[in-house]
Amino acid sequence: MKNTLIHLNSSPYSSLSCKEGLDLALVLATFEQAVDLCLSGAALSILGTNQSPEVEQGRNLHKLLEGLEFYDIENIFIQESHLNSNTEHIWQGTQALNETEWNQMFSNYQQVFRF
């Protein structure tokens, strides 16, 4: 079995990329494939707890985060330097990596897909 990393880097509200990346992660997990997630750039806004998008703005992907553990998706990585200092309204299920760990992380996977 191959280890797969899904790297989300797009805004959850400007295109379907984030949603379709998460869909792929969920399908991989459903087929019992080892899959982890990492978030960077505009995709980090998924982590904000105080969002309630209107229907025109797209699906509230934040709500999917709590369900990831039921799919055995337990590793969701972010870069600690990209974390906002105010973490009060940030989902707490991520693991923050320093720059070296972040760069090394990509070598731990046979497949990395970017969305």
Add this chain to the structure above:
Amino acid sequence: MQYTLLITGSPYQSKACHTALRFMKAALKKYPDCIKGVFFYEDAVLIGNKLNQPPRDEMHLTKAWQNIAKKYDISLYLCIAAAVRRGIISEGESRRYELNQHSLAEQFQLEGLGTLVELMNTTNKIIQFR
């Protein structure tokens, strides 16, 4: 070594479908069995719309993919969820949604993401074009 190609870039907003086609032509020329399948996801599924009519002095990308798939007998899969939401509808899906039209081009087939997982596990490498 066998490859699977995963194409996610839109045929209109990126060169992903063009670059993947060039890669495939070069790879197949040298190793005719080296591509197991091609999976289109996200906006790349728009390549499978049979109603595409590019200007006559431009390349017909959908036809180019159909030709190479036919020549080398390579399966071209479109993610069914991504395709249906973008109006790429097979005859079967057209009946299911009680529509009068269908738009899926020949040589392309609608498949779930499970097919991509199977391709991942049966080929040496997946290459994403985005």
